[in-house]
Amino acid sequence: MEYNKYIDHTLLAPDATEDQIDTVIKQAIDNHFHTVMVNPYWVAKVHHALAETDVVTACVIGFPLGANTTKIKVAEAEDAIDNGVDELDMVMNIGEMKSKHYDKVEADIQAVVDAGHKAGKLVKVIIETCLLTDDEITKASQIVAKTGADFVKTSTGFSTEGATVHGVELMAAAVKGTDTAVKASGGIHSAADAQAMIDAGATRLGVSHSMQVIGKE
Incomplete structure (x- = not known):
């Protein structure tokens, strides 16, 4: 199976250099990955480099903790949109989810979804499954x-664990029958890992080891 178009080719390391960003861009273009996923600072550069290719630009919002105020998340999203982003991956307010303040969680997500959709952009929401119980994963996905939102996403890759088959299965079940899809991210290092996530219900994969997954490393 070819995984290229499932892949958001990801480089979110805080010490990522411009040369490393250039490498990721080239790999994505050469291998027809779905997106290049970067921190907001790099969006304008990536957008320019991907012009007239079949790869689009994605970035994270409220990353990696999700504890920014809603106003800041929206401003960050709008700035990324101004810089040419196509897809936004925001982090849910995890603490408020754990506190069962579901209205606040929903309002925070809704504000970013509205900002993204107003500009015609895709919005994914990271719920950080490793910090949630099974019931919380289901509830967060439903919210x-x-x-x-276009996708519910497992993980930042910066917490205690990345995507798991079990987590993806819970998310897929929770959003079944809706227009929201599932993205698995974090800990996907091989074609077998990728296939397991797809079999569990993911239709997009966040991968920093993309070349390994497609058998070119």
């Missing part, structure tokens, strides 16, 4: 679907 994400209620906002009309």
